[in-house]
Amino acid sequence: MNVQPVVLWTDALIFLMVGAIVLIATRIRKQPHLAEPWQRVARRPMAAASLIVLAVFVAIGLLDSLHYRERLPGGDPAAPQYAVDVLSAFDALVMPLRTRQEKTYSAPLAIRLYSKEFIERDGVRVRDFPRLQYGGAHLADPRAHLADVLRRAVSGAASGLLAVVAALLAAAAWRAHRSRQSLRAYLAAAARGELDWPARTVAVTLVLLCAGSAAVVSLASGYHVLGTDKVGQDVLYISLKSIRTGLVIGTLTTLFTLPLAIGLGIAAGYFRGWVDDAIQYVYTVLNAIPGVLLIAAAVLIVQVAIESHPALFDTAAARADIRLLALCLILGVTSWTGLARLLRGEALKLSALDYVDAARAFGVSHGRIIGRHIFPNVFHLVLISVVMDFSGLVLAEAVLSYVGVGVDPSMYSWGNMINGARLELAREPAVWWQLGAAFLFMFALVLAANLFADSVRDAFDPRRGPR
Amino acid sequence: MIAYLLRRLLYAVPILIGVNVLTFTLFFVVNTPDDMARLHLGVKRVTPEAVARWKAEHGYDKPLFVNAAAPGVEKVTETIFYRHSLAMFAFDFGRADDGRDIANEIRTRMWPSLAIALPVFVIGLAVNITFALLMVFFRATYLDLWGVVLCVVLMSISGLFYIIAGQYFIAKLWHLLPISGYGDGIDAMKFVILPVVVSVVAGIGSGARWYRTIFLEEIGKDYVRTARAKGLGEARVLFGHVLKNGMIPILTGAVVVLPLLFMGSLITESFFGIPGLGSYTIDAIQSQDFAIVRAMVFLGSVLYIVGLILTDLSYSWVDPRVRLS
Numbered sequence: 001m002n003v004q005p006v007v008l009w010t011d012a013l014i015f016l017m018v019g020a021i022v023l024i025a026t027r028i029r030k031q032p033h034l035a036e037p038w039q040r041v042a043r044r045p046m047a048a049a050s051l052i053v054l055a056v057f058v059a060i061g062l063l064d065s066l067h068y069r070e071r072l073p074g075g076d077p078a079a080p081q082y083a084v085d086v087l088s089a090f091d092a093l094v095m096p097l098r099t100r101q102e103k104t105y106s107a108p109l110a111i112r113l114y115s116k117e118f119i120e121r122d123g124v125r126v127r128d129f130p131r132l133q134y135g136g137a138h139l140a141d142p143r144a145h146l147a148d149v150l151r152r153a154v155s156g157a158a159s160g161l162l163a164v165v166a167a168l169l170a171a172a173a174w175r176a177h178r179s180r181q182s183l184r185a186y187l188a189a190a191a192r193g194e195l196d197w198p199a200r201t202v203a204v205t206l207v208l209l210c211a212g213s214a215a216v217v218s219l220a221s222g223y224h225v226l227g228t229d230k231v232g233q234d235v236l237y238i239s240l241k242s243i244r245t246g247l248v249i250g251t252l253t254t255l256f257t258l259p260l261a262i263g264l265g266i267a268a269g270y271f272r273g274w275v276d277d278a279i280q281y282v283y284t285v286l287n288a289i290p291g292v293l294l295i296a297a298a299v300l301i302v303q304v305a306i307e308s309h310p311a312l313f314d315t316a317a318a319r320a321d322i323r324l325l326a327l328c329l330i331l332g333v334t335s336w337t338g339l340a341r342l343l344r345g346e347a348l349k350l351s352a353l354d355y356v357d358a359a360r361a362f363g364v365s366h367g368r369i370i371g372r373h374i375f376p377n378v379f380h381l382v383l384i385s386v387v388m389d390f391s392g393l394v395l396a397e398a399v400l401s402y403v404g405v406g407v408d409p410s411m412y413s414w415g416n417m418i419n420g421a422r423l424e425l426a427r428e429p430a431v432w433w434q435l436g437a438a439f440l441f442m443f444a445l446v447l448a449a450n451l452f453a454d455s456v457r458d459a460f461d462p463r464r465g466p467r
Numbered sequence: 468m469i470a471y472l473l474r475r476l477l478y479a480v481p482i483l484i485g486v487n488v489l490t491f492t493l494f495f496v497v498n499t500p501d502d503m504a505r506l507h508l509g510v511k512r513v514t515p516e517a518v519a520r521w522k523a524e525h526g527y528d529k530p531l532f533v534n535a536a537a538p539g540v541e542k543v544t545e546t547i548f549y550r551h552s553l554a555m556f557a558f559d560f561g562r563a564d565d566g567r568d569i570a571n572e573i574r575t576r577m578w579p580s581l582a583i584a585l586p587v588f589v590i591g592l593a594v595n596i597t598f599a600l601l602m603v604f605f606r607a608t609y610l611d612l613w614g615v616v617l618c619v620v621l622m623s624i625s626g627l628f629y630i631i632a633g634q635y636f637i638a639k640l641w642h643l644l645p646i647s648g649y650g651d652g653i654d655a656m657k658f659v660i661l662p663v664v665v666s667v668v669a670g671i672g673s674g675a676r677w678y679r680t681i682f683l684e685e686i687g688k689d690y691v692r693t694a695r696a697k698g699l700g701e702a703r704v705l706f707g708h709v710l711k712n713g714m715i716p717i718l719t720g721a722v723v724v725l726p727l728l729f730m731g732s733l734i735t736e737s738f739f740g741i742p743g744l745g746s747y748t749i750d751a752i753q754s755q756d757f758a759i760v761r762a763m764v765f766l767g768s769v770l771y772i773v774g775l776i777l778t779d780l781s782y783s784w785v786d787p788r789v790r791l792s
Contacts, residue, residue, distance in 0.1 A: 281481065281482070281485065282485075284482050284485075285482055285485035285486055285489060285768075287771070288482055288483075288485075288486055288767070288768035288771045288772060289486055289489070289490075289764050289767060289768050289771075290727075290730065290763070290764065290767035290768075290771075292733055292748075293748065293752075293760060293763055293764045293767060294764070296752045296760065297490070297493050297494065297760055297764065298493065300498075300752070300755060300757075300760075301493060301494075301497055301498045303506075304498055304502045304503075304505075304506050305498075307506070308502065308505070391623065395625050395626070398625050398627055399625075399626065399627065399734060402627060402734065403733065403734075403749055403752055403753070404749075404752060404753045405752060418625075418627055418631075422627075422631055425631065425634075425635050425639070426639070430635070435631060439624070439625060439627075439628045442625055443623055443624055443625070443628075446623040446624075446625075447619070447620060447623035450619050450622065450623050451619060454619070
């Protein structure tokens, strides 16, 4: 065994959550009345396109959640030593991106360093921009730079295009075979938009996505596609690694929000009386404290706690991970009040309805009434709020990192990227690529999430009706 | 009316006590003064004497609740709870780590904060309502559709991006306005414009979209149909009736943040170097000055409660059907 698997706390929770989602999804599939709104979501072109983009992000995030430590060479085979670096399956996949480190900044696709250095040229010491160690190192003649970049981009995009078109045709052929149509008739129907799913949008999204990423992969084999950062690390690698952090904050936070919001919100609305008063009091107090300050105070305390117990964490990654989890917990505890108030109002209305009265008259216990009659009728609100909150949480991470109460500074995150690079715009020439990459990735994830959330809300909100 | 106000004010007391107890627990029980001292002094120089000296300097060397050693009434007053927690109700916030009086600092710093936050609030409201009304006017056309898409795109961009891009293009490349800083009197104007513009633009996406849904909800109501049936033009219906009625939820929703404008915006102020309460808070968080953070938490919750009371009052003011009782 050359590697030692490492399961960080957030890894475990992520896979637990994925398992739960798969379980729920299989149950929903079996029940037509539950599956119907989801089918409505899937039929919307915007939702389908954003779902594909989200799926790519999630796939990278999941790959990045399979952690391990490499075994150090040599040593006693009976008691093997492992490296302190915790790597992930994603790292293994993009190993060259991680290891090809330059000296300092370099612009996207550059072949020379950002800053001048003394270099030997024809026996004379001159001050010039040195060639990069890896970026464009295969070019003997720097003048071939542009042509090489174009060639790689075009050939990469073309091969990606070929692959995705072949895959789409194969899928179409299979579907046509299943529905006993000719391939030609099936494709014609798809092109006219007559299928029961948005085939055109899905095809276009997949084509763009595959061609684009194939071009990036082909370029990345010879260059730093998004440049390098202050210590010479590839910005594309950092941006991709940050995806996991963004996803964790967006999803795990709801894991802490939901029990509080659902439990307390429904309890307040259903039981009324002093329970309601007490719960309302708690959330008014929490609401009264400015959100950022409460988060800051809690994070500072967590920081103190982590620093005073260094023995608990065997690697730096484990420590950063606990801080990430604590941040999710804190964000969850400070952000449940809105949903709880919504659910309280809804539960108040529902518990006055006749069928709930009837259930009470039959002697059904409170727990069963809440579980069978109240919760299923507020579930759409929970779902809408979860998907709507996701993008806000991803954006909040960047702001919190700027305030200094975000994720651990050693962790890859868009917030840390922005924080580290925001002063570099003042340099001449400006170092814009690190900021640009962080904002671009964040924008892509948040936009996809927002568009998807809108579709989910439209499909699930009964007030909006089918449109 | 007076009775109602009094009742609401009395209702605010337990909430403030709750906030106070929560902050006290967070800052003194969960995180003891010893921890704070160690955090401040760094890892290297932590001797018990240094910790004791730090605590004495900041007045954290007293017992938490009961000072058994002190005589008479000082058993209760010579404690951390009395000195640092109860004193807040008298707006006595004590001193920051640099020795300055926090209450005094708050009084001088709230004006720059207000100079940014108030224009952002007023202009932002006007701009968002204008955009929302335009989208509603052209509803169910491509203009409306693309307007909504634009809103979603705008709100998907990180707020930090607006600030950094604004500073880079407007101030650094085009030299239209100073990048950051603040001045006295009329001189402050040129420093205020950029943060205000950036903040307003950053808020358009979510604001305009939210107000659009409010107006669309209004437009489905009976009085709009009546107005149309009587032959009113679309513009008259929209600006004469829908706007007025839509303002009720918009204004009452905005009132709650009105007092909080004093607190300023954390991010904007620190990026633009405005010496307001927002940058004061962020500096305190970054230098881990717990006294200031506690003071700001308390101030923020007081202002929030004032906002809640104002909201109730504004409901009865704009909508005579609502009776305060």
